[in-house]
Amino acid sequence: MTTVVLADDEALLRKALASLLPLEGDITVLAEAVDGAEAVSATLTHRPDVLVVDLEMPGVDGLEALAEIRRELPDQVVLMLTRHARPGVLRSALRLGVQGFASKSAEPSHLAAVIATLHGGGRWIDQDVSAAAIVDDSPLTDREIDVLRVTGAGYSVAEIASQLHLAPGTVRNYLSSAMQKTQTSTRHAAARYAREHDWL
Template sequence: MTTVVLADDEALLRKALAALLPLEGDITVLAEAADGAEAVSATLRHRPDVLVIDLEMPGVDGLGAVAEIRGVHPDQVILMLTRHAKPGVLRRALKLGVQGFVSKSAEPAHITSVIATLHEGRRWIDPDVSALALIDDCPLTDREIDVLRATSYGYSVADIAGQLHLAEGTVRNYLSNAMGKTQTQSRHEAARYAREHDWL
């Protein structure tokens, strides 16, 4: 029996997976989470064999939740669901130790089989996801991506500094570098440019 926590802000998809995965394989869904913060608390509370988490969620996104969970349990097995496999995001997820990537449009039977693969200690990246990840023309560093992502959510420089445990001056330097690389006039323009180019 493989235990799972499901985290996705799309209630319909989350409920469908919670109902279908146990029918497709030897899976028990221990808990569901509707955002990143709930995903962190549910995973730390239940310690599932595999966390199945959506990449894009409100508030703390999938990557942010994974980073928090890995800080406490570095061995947690994670399967990330995504609609848009942006190269920079995939690179960051792999650096965080995410073992699996599957498209949200995948059949429940496929997701079940990937969960089993990860539970056996192997990795899985869907071919369409890995093909997109090879096209990586992002000139931004990981930290520049972090501050631009926070900017795109509307956080101030002070908020970003607090979230990322950086000095405000350091955040401003990252933003300035990102503005230079994107040839934009403001941090919000730089964040918009990065999103349009699938770098965030």
């Protein structure tokens, strides 16, 4: 049997998966979470074999939730669900040790098979996810992407520095470089530009 925590802000999809996954495989859903903060809490409480987490959630997104979980549970197995496989996001997720990436439009039977693969120690990236992520025209470095992602959430330079464990001056340097590359005049404009071009 494989135990799972499901985290997705789309109630209909989350409830459907919670009902269907146990019918498709030997899967027990221990808890559901509606956002990243709940995903962290539920995962640390229940310690599932596999965390199935949506990439894009309000407040704390899937990547931020995973970074927090990794501090407590460095070996947590994770299947990330996404509609938009942006190259920068895929790189960030892989850096955080995500073992699996699947499309949110995948059939429950496919997700059940992927969960079993991950629980068995394997890795999986859906073909449509990897194909979309191969086309990478981003001029931004991984660190610039990290800084812009946090900037996009509305944090100050000091808060960004604290979250990413960097010096404030280093954050300013990354932001300045990203603003030059995106030809924008503020860090928020740079984050917006990068998101619009699928670089984050």
